Amino acid sequence: MSITLTESAANRVLSFIEGRGTGLGIRLAVRTSGCSGMAYVLEFADEQAEDDVIFEDRGVTVLVDKKSLVYLDGTELDYAKEGLNEGFKFNNPNVKDSCGCGESFTV
Template identity: 65%
Template sequence: MPISVSSAAASHINRQMVGRGCGLGIRIGVRTSGCSGMAYVLEFVDELQAEDQVFERDGASVYIDPKSMVYLDGTELDFVKEGLNEGLKFNNPNVSAECGCGESFTV
């Protein structure tokens, strides 16, 4: 599978969707940004786009556009809690470097 979703990430996505009250899932993308060149983008999905690839786990749907898939192929989406911080984490084998703040990456 080009992208995998951990059970913890699926549970988090499902909680977010219930809290929102509507929508199909989340869309993950990559855009040019930051000091290392690229950054992940997350948004809620209300309408399926014809070109979207859909990945599901435990009822949670993750949508990815073909342009972003090139950078996300092989990525595991996880949910982690570190101290007071929690959030989705991208374990992306394509990343060759990350900026010091962790907000952007290079492939």
């Protein structure tokens, strides 16, 4: 099982954590939402929960709860700027379909 980050994503996360001044890393999860069923959650992690699985990539600590890991295994987190838009992108090999707006997915 693995979660990885592109160099661009790792640099952006490390910049956010440095600007924030504290934090263990980031937490990735999924929640029920949207028209396709599931949505990604990306937030700062200040402490480890009992059911977290920890990944380290490019200097970033990534925490994922065991329930979410089933849906996120193999995911690569990327960060891209496209024109005026910029943000994190989840390259998830488990996704079978996603909604038109890109907010939710099914596996």
